[in-house]
Amino acid sequence: VRNAGFEPVVVATKLDKLKKSQIDGNLTVIYNELELDEDSVLIPFSAEKRNGKDELTELINEIYEEFMDSDRGRFCTATLLP
Numbered sequence: 001v002r003n004a005g006f007e008p009v010v011v012a013t014k015l016d017k018l019k020k021s022q023i024d025g026n027l028t029v030i031y032n033e034l035e036l037d038e039d040s041v042l043i044p045f046s047a048e049k050r051n052g053k054d055e056l057t058e059l060i061n062e063i064y065e066e067f068m069d070s071d072r073g074r075f076c077t078a079t080l081l082p
Contacts, residue, residue: 007039011056015046 001008012030015023023044031042041059045052068076 007041008034008036009041009043009059010034010036011043011045011052013045013047015044015051016048 010030012027018026027042027044030036031040034040036042043052043056043059045056047053
């Protein structure tokens with residue numbers, strides 16, 4: 001992804017399977033293993049408990065709006081997420 005000039009967005013799913021005391025340690029492992037930096041986006045997410053849903057939806061909408069404002073988006077007919 002980086003080689004193509006994009007910064008990755010990492011969504012760490014199954015957050016609900018961890019104890020609260022395990023979350024930070026697991027996010028640190030993901031951050032280090034994927035060699036993320038301060039510009040990287042790492043979103044802890046649980047579909048079951050809806051943790052991270054608003055943050056992820058907002059990020060998708062921001063990316064969508066940037067794309068639609070670009071030359072590449074002028075022929076796209078997609079709509080924003082609710």
